[in-house]
Structure formats: C-alpha cells, structure tokens
Amino acid sequence: MLKFTRIAAGLLIALALLLGIFAVTLLRRPAPAPVASVKQVVFPVVVATRVLPAGKPIAADALRVQPLPINPNGAFADPSLVAGRVPAADIGAEAPVLEEQLSSGLAERIEPGERAVAVRVEESNAVGNRLRPGNFVDVFFTLKRDGNMGSGGEIEHTQARLLMSKVRVLAFGNATSAGDTSGDPNGMVRTAVLAVPVADVDRLTLAESSGRLVFALRNPKDPEVIDAGAFAPLPAVLKTSTQTGGGVLPGDSTRAAAGVSLDALSGGTGNAAPRAPVAPRLAPPASRVASRLASSAGAANGIEVIRGGRAETVAR
Numbered sequence: 001m002l003k004f005t006r007i008a009a010g011l012l013i014a015l016a017l018l019l020g021i022f023a024v025t026l027l028r029r030p031a032p033a034p035v036a037s038v039k040q041v042v043f044p045v046v047v048a049t050r051v052l053p054a055g056k057p058i059a060a061d062a063l064r065v066q067p068l069p070i071n072p073n074g075a076f077a078d079p080s081l082v083a084g085r086v087p088a089a090d091i092g093a094e095a096p097v098l099e100e101q102l103s104s105g106l107a108e109r110i111e112p113g114e115r116a117v118a119v120r121v122e123e124s125n126a127v128g129n130r131l132r133p134g135n136f137v138d139v140f141f142t143l144k145r146d147g148n149m150g151s152g153g154e155i156e157h158t159q160a161r162l163l164m165s166k167v168r169v170l171a172f173g174n175a176t177s178a179g180d181t182s183g184d185p186n187g188m189v190r191t192a193v194l195a196v197p198v199a200d201v202d203r204l205t206l207a208e209s210s211g212r213l214v215f216a217l218r219n220p221k222d223p224e225v226i227d228a229g230a231f232a233p234l235p236a237v238l239k240t241s242t243q244t245g246g247g248v249l250p251g252d253s254t255r256a257a258a259g260v261s262l263d264a265l266s267g268g269t270g271n272a273a274p275r276a277p278v279a280p281r282l283a284p285p286a287s288r289v290a291s292r293l294a295s296s297a298g299a300a301n302g303i304e305v306i307r308g309g310r311a312e313t314v315a316r
Contacts, residue, residue, distance in 0.1 A: 043071035045096050046079050052091040057084050063097065074099035106170050106193065113252060114195045116170055117204060121192045125214045131172045131192065137215040139164045139194075141207040143266050155266050163207055165225040166218065168195040199252035202260045203234075210262050234264045 047066045052058055063079040075096050076082050085102045106116050123129050131137065142160040171193040192215070196204055207213060236258030240250050250258070 040069060042067040042069055043075075044077045045071065046076040046082055047094055047096050048091050050093050052087050052097070054087050054089050057086055058082055058097075066094075066096075068096070072096050072098060109170060110195055113197060115198050115201055116193050117196045117201055118191045118193045119204065119208050119213060120190060121213065121215065125212070126172070126192060127215060127217045129173070131169055131215065131217065133169055133171055135169045135172075136166050136218050136220050137169060137194075138162060138218055139167055139204065139207075140214040140216060141211045142214070143207075143211040143262075155262070156268065159266060162226065163203060163213075164196070164200055166222075169193070170195050197252065199255050202256055203265055206260060206262055206265055210265075234260050237261050 044065045045068045046063050048058075049062050049064050052062060060079060060083040063082055065077070065079065075098055082097050082102075085108070087101055088103045089101060091097060091101055110116055127137075139162075140160060141163045142158070143155050144158045145155045169192060171191075173191070194204075236255070237260065238258045240254060240258050
C-alpha cells in the first residue's frame with residue numbers, strides 16, 4: 001500500500017512539472033493579433049464641388065473625386081471626362097455627376113461657332129452613298145439659269161462652283177458618329193448633316209434650295225481650303241450698322257442674319273437684275289382700224305384672230 005502511494009505521488013509530481021512547463025511556454029508566446037475587420041470597398045466617383053447650372057460648361061475646378069461605397073450607373077472616375085460638358089439640368093453640390101445628366105448627341109460634337117445643318121442628297125451626289133460620319137467633304141453646287149426668265153433672270157449664266165471646303169459630316173442617312181457607322185440598310189439616303197460655320201449657313205441653304213449640291217470626299221490630312229481673302233465679301237440682303245470706321249466686321253451670327261441673295265451668291269451685283277422694259281404697243285394705223293370696222297359685220301359670223309400684224313376671220 002505504501003509503495004502504491006509513493007508511485008501515485010511521483011506521478012502527480014511529474015504531471016505538475018509538465019503543467020508548469022506548459023504554462024511557462026504559453027506565457028512566453030506573443031499575444032495573438034486581433035482579428036482584422038473586413039475592409040469596406042469604395043469606388044472613386046466624380047462629384048460636384050458646387051452647384052452646376054444647366055446649359056453652362058462645367059469648369060474643371062468644380063469637380064473632385066470622392067470615394068463612395070457605391071458606384072452609381074453612369075458615374076465617372078476621371079474629372080477630365082466631365083470638364084467642358086454641359087449639364088441638361090442643374091446638378092447639386094456634392095452630388096455625383098452622371099452621364100444621363102449631361103447633354104449628348106450631335107450637339108456635343110459641334111464646335112463653337114458651328115451649326116448642324118441637314119441637307120438633301122442623292123446617291124450620285126454623295127460619293128455613291130459611301131460617306132460616313134467623321135468624313136470631310138468639299139461642297140460644290142450648280143446653279144442653272146431658267147430660260148423662261150429671259151434677260152431679266154436672276155442667274156445670268158449656268159455655273160458650277162466650290163461653295164465650302166473641308167466640311168465635317170456629322171451624320172449620313174441613319175448613320176451617326178454616336179456609334180452606328182453603317183449606312184442606310186435600304187440604300188435610300190436622303191439627308192446628310194454637316195457641321196457648318198454659322199456665317200456660311202445662309203449660302204448653303206440658298207444653294208440647296210436654288211441649285212444642286214455635290215459632295216466630294218477628301219483626305220482629312222489635306223490642308224487646302226478656300227482662301228476667303230481672295231474674294232470680295234458678298235453684299236448682304238439687310239444693311240448692318242455695326243461696322244465701325246476701323247473696318248471691324250459684325251460677328252458671324254450678325255452676318256448670317258444680314259443674309260445673302262441668290263444673285264450675290266452667283267457672282268452678280270447682289271441685287272436682282274432689272275427686268276427688260278416692255279416696249280409700248282403702238283396704236284394701229286387708221287386704215288387698219290377702218291378695215292376692222294368694215295369687217296365687223298362679217299366677223300359677227302366668225303372669230304377674228306390677230307397674229308402679229310395680220311388679222312383674219314375664222315368661221316365658227
């Protein structure tokens with residue numbers, strides 16, 4: 001019995017030593033790092049630093065990038081993609097700038113001082129319907145004199161001339177530079193939209209309505225254009241009073257409002273050519289009047305027909 005007690009005591013002492021060694025080992029270990037919290041995902045989004053009014057280009061200093069926990073549909077991550085764009089409606093301060101809030105379409109592809117003008121075209125006049133948005137064309141036009149107008153016609157001679165050079169095509173048929181670059185599937189192209197300087201819109205519309213337009217496709221790297229200084233300015237339909245003594249011309253919109261006449265566009269004087277005076281009809285000689293009176297009785301049974309200087313009676 002005593003022997004068994006000694007053995008049990010020895011085992012307990014050994015177990016105590018092992019537990020002590022284990023405790024010392026645990027104390028020497030570094031404390032475990034706290035469990036890291038799940039990092040929240042954020043997205044860089046361009047927001048407005050102040051109210052962006054509708055219809056005015058957005059300044060670069062009115063934008064900044066703000067990390068947001070959500071990424072709205074149509075948001076921007078780069079302010080350079082938004083600067084210069086025009087809001088279609090007011091955008092509040094600290095609000096994300098979205099694509100749907102900005103004006104888009106052809107208006108965004110028109111440079112300042114240009115206007116988008118749609119003109120009628122035919123396949124033979126538009127490089128066989130091979131024009132595409134983004135192409136540059138030279139616009140030629142032909143004016144054909146109407147023979148029925150006589151010497152007083154507004155166009156004295158039939159002519160063909162270059163009207164405008166290096167004009168950018170914004171749309172052609174159903175194709176636009178917004179993404180659809182295919183031509184009209186039915187081959188029935190009827191209109192082309194051109195980016196035209198506002199001062200030249202009068203000439204283009206007048207040439208289209210009074211003549212025939214022809215588009216000549218050109219290489220965009222070709223720098224040659226019409227030298228406007230080689231020609232005298234066309235006389236306007238309306239007289240302007242904004243020209244100063246120093247020779248300062250009115251702005252493009254003012255000159256467009258002054259207009260241009262067809263005679264000036266064709267190289268005439270700028271005013272409609274006067275009609276040829278009509279020669280007065282001379283009174284017939286007394287002998288002819290007497291003969292007509294004498295034949296009036298016979299004319300009662302017929303119809304008197306006068307051709308030039310001849311008169312004859314035709315039986316009814």
